[in-house]
Amino acid sequence: MEAHQWMIHYTRQTEWIDRRGIFLWIAFYAGGLGGGLYLVSLYFNSLWGMLISWLIIAVIKGGTHLVYLGKPLRFWRIITRPQTSWLARGFIFVMLFVFFGAIQMALTYWLPGSTAEIVFKVMAGIMAFSVALYTGIILKNIKGVPFWNSTLLPVLFIFCGLLGGFGLAVVIALNGGDINLAAAETGSRWLLLANVLLIGIYLWQASAKENTSKQSVLEQLRGHSAPIFWIGIVLLGIVIPLGIALAGLIMNHMSSIVLVTGVACEIIGGLALRYVVLKAGAYKPLVAKPQ
């Protein structure tokens, strides 16, 4: 793009998705997935689930976000300034979750049922929820990108994280973990429905809101992001898991390979959703071109 061709048309944000931006995409998704899984694990009281979610947040979420920073060694500046912004708070949520989660798991292992365990479960749970939530708030607060300015976005991200969480719970259950398979499957089904509904409403709202955000929607339905939207979100994230879910309802028993495939599809769908949301986030033109 040449200097003067800039920002008269639809201009995507690039910093948080293109090139090194993919780290941020992974980080954002991992935050949602890890947080969701932790909450699901609390519900099932699954230590395996807690451990996996802890790893997802500590290693994948924390790691990729750190790697993404231009000056990672200065990250302490962020965590010492919670008053500044949601990004700082998010970093702190991650740190606290890692801290509370570790203690909680130790307590669950060695002192199950203790008050301390419950206290730490609550605290880690709040942090997990916050980790899953804050990335949505960050995007929602960005004024220049109308596609993101919606309270639905954090909600969508939370539900998407929970969906992933239930999916992983299914996998844990299949592997003989401490989770009831049927309950996990049921949760998964409901969340899938909720997600489909939310995505639909979100896109519909965005396209009705304003020109740039409509273009963002069109970009997904017909533009460069369309393959990822249709294959990643719709086919892999919705149609296949939904098909498997329906089949499961009818057939009563499903082979575990099919179930795991369904979960993998859901996770790819979740990644695709984050990707497309970041990719299609576009600024309003700096100066409007009269039509």
Added chain:
Amino acid sequence: MRWGMVVDLSKCVRCYACLAACRIEHFLPMGINWPRLVALETGGDSPTVSTYSVRCNQCKDAPCVEVCPTGATTRREDGVVTVDQDKCVGCRYCVVACPYQNRTFLSKDKDQGFFPGRVVTDFEKAGKKLYKHQIGTTEKCNFCAERIDAGLAKGLKPGIDREATPACVNTCPARALTFGDLDDPNSEVSRLIREKKGFQLHPEYNTDPSVYFIDGKIGQSDEPKVDDKADKEPEAIGVGE
């Protein structure tokens, strides 16, 4: 005191001098422009060719300040929003959050030198000493705060005295850029905004930019022209005979 700028769309001739002046003033890495030109060309019944010379608006309610998790981006007393590159972690939240897209993250590929792999010019070497740019941090137009500060220290007036005025304003051959104190109702910028209906970009963001734009026709208008001041009589230099 709140430094501000007025960009006259009826004057800008899209010459790119403001971009070049800023590159020199701040030894900008090859891949970076602090100011930019937005070219608007429309047809129809009232066609226009307009060029918006844009740069950081030094917003009063700046989203970039709001989101910065490290305190690297701050708003000074005089309204200038600055980035302390020693504090910035390069999280790019501000880059994404600036609704005017006026911030650039300095990644390695944007600092490959003028002639990558061939020579490092003397000017670049000097720049490395005189004006540090840190890869991995974010930067933007700072209203030439260095010039403002040094000028004020000498008792000069930004917007009036050249030494204290931003480089892009000084170099503009069309005199499309005016700089001054928005808080002073008698300053040239305040007068232009008042008399020529200055407007800010995207007021709906409630950021209250310190950069205003004005537009208009050349000549022929009946309103008194604010620019109509008698020119200083030039000195005749070296006439003989």
Added chain:
Amino acid sequence: MGERKVIKTTCKGCHGGCGVLATVEDGVIVHIEGNPEAPTLGTMCSKGLSSIQHVNHPDRLLYPLKRTGERGEGKWQRISWDEALDTIEQKMKDSIAKHGPSSIAVSQGTGRGYNEYTHRFARSIGTANIITPGYICHSPRLGLYGLVTGYGRLYCDYHGWGGEYPKTQISWAKQLEISSADGEMAVWFLNSLKHVKNLIVVDPRETALSSRATLWLQIRPGTDAALALAMINVIISEGLIDKEFIEKWTYGFDKLAERVKEYTPEKAAEITWLKAEDIKKAARLFAIDTPGCIQIGSSLERQANCGQTLRAIICLLGVTGNIERPGSMISWVPPDTGQREDFFTEIPITDEMRKGIVGSDQYKMGAARTAHSDTVIKQLLNGNSVIKVWFSVGGQQILHLANTKEVMEALKNLEFLVHVDQFMGPMAEIADIVLPAAHWLEIDDIFDMHPRFMIEAHNRVVDPPGEAWQDSKIFNEVGKRLAPKYWFENVEKMLDYQLKKGNMTWKDFSKKVVHARMGKDQIYYKYKTDYWRKGGGFPTPTGKMELYSTVLENLGYDPLPHFQEPGESPVSTPELAKEYPLILTTGYRQPFYFLSQYRNIPWLRSFQKDPVMQIHPDTAKECGIEDGDWAWIESPRGKIKQKARLFPGILPGVVMATANCFYPESPGPLHGLLKSNPNVLTSNNHCDPMYGSPDLTCLLCKVYKAEDDKEE
């Protein structure tokens, strides 16, 4: 921190003249900006500022080079200056002995501040075969103004020194706002717009100013004479003429009045594709709201009817009395140092030299002091060339002359070609000897692109790289070997000599930087005084401003202006227009390039990577082109490729192609010369009878989508 000093100098990154302050620290330029004390008020453009990337450029030519392989093979050997100068001396002397001095051509590109040396050098060795783009750039104007005023220079009085600013300005085929062309700086023009009442833009394309102007006349390229004549028609028939001026100071008004009768606004509207109403409006504005001035652009000079077009516009100035009035067109009185032109005109062109000028028999106005380039090319092609040895300093004739393919062929037939440049461009690639030239930040010289009210100093800021020399030194050294009588011990002595009338030495002037006659010291209404002629009057044969030109009459040209269709147009060649339905105009000066220069300057290249062609969205649709596509532009001579920019501000059916472009980064010897250069499309067969200017800005073409960006 090391030692810091600020050196005052002058930019000639374009036709030039901006005052510069260069800050040097430990011998390195760390900053440049405009000099606020200079008449350019401290402003500078992107080209001048980006000079910082010029001085250490890795592709700069550093040493004299001698060709060792075939022409254009790219095999070079470094040689010493002595060897280079000896060879040049020998070749020139041989050629003079064998074929006479006219067999040597001395060429330059557009004015780059060393015009004086080019001309002096040529004349000093006895040839007037000077090859310059002047005949398509500024010279026709000068020559035709010259029929009216003293030394042939009329400028717009933007400065208000006589107490008035122009009330009505016409920007006629001009983008002065970015071109700072021909000695007029954009900043002066733009400043004067604060005082203007009416601004009229005559241009087939919308410009930065047109939408804010009082009137924009979106004219069909090549038809400007019809517009000017119709305006005169309106002014006369509505009685808006400047009666007193016409009666007292002009010659041939009645004949002009008779001539313009046929150019009614209605007829002109048909020719020019304008509205008759707008033509009338323009005429009235210009005639009623005086004083006024017209800034003529060189697009009009790159047309085969240029002589008559300019004559018509000058007559328009005459009937409205817009000559020598404060706020109108004026010929500046130079400062006491005199015109820098004196430095070459003091060596007269002898009859023998005149006879030897290529093309002088045909183009009596254009080829009177310089050669006609296209005839030189034709002769080289036909094997009857007068020119054998060509000394070329800073100019890419290979790309800037019409019909590139012919020019390439022709240049191969030269016996000896020397090229002086800063970079290895297409012209250097085909030379026998290449000499390295210094950049303006590296020279000591006097600057005056066109004689005007001031001269300025280039002060050396840094040393030239390698063994590069400044152009004036090269001329002086070669000059000393061939015509010692006219050349100097060293450059400083030569500069002293140029300043002698002003009672200054180079050292004095170097400190002073600007030497000017401005403000109250300028002289208006010279024709009312003894300035040109005792008892008043113009320096013409009749002593009047010649609306009817006796000079042209004597040369056998039409003494009154008339309109003539371009060589190729929907009207003059309707058959051809069926195959090539679009009108092609070329030029499109970019603010960040200077002709073909600066595509190798990273800052400037970053503003626009590829040459751009403007086309109206409707026309583009018919051609199947979208914004940003590469598109073929094809004429009967060939085809080139440029990037399409859909631009609603251009007249539908007209295509504007960027001229003077090659790709320095592409491999030699051509450096992408044939890929995008519009002169592949232009013809050198149809030229203006007075000046020999070919149609470069009004031709026919067709346009279609190019599949990819591969070089053909």
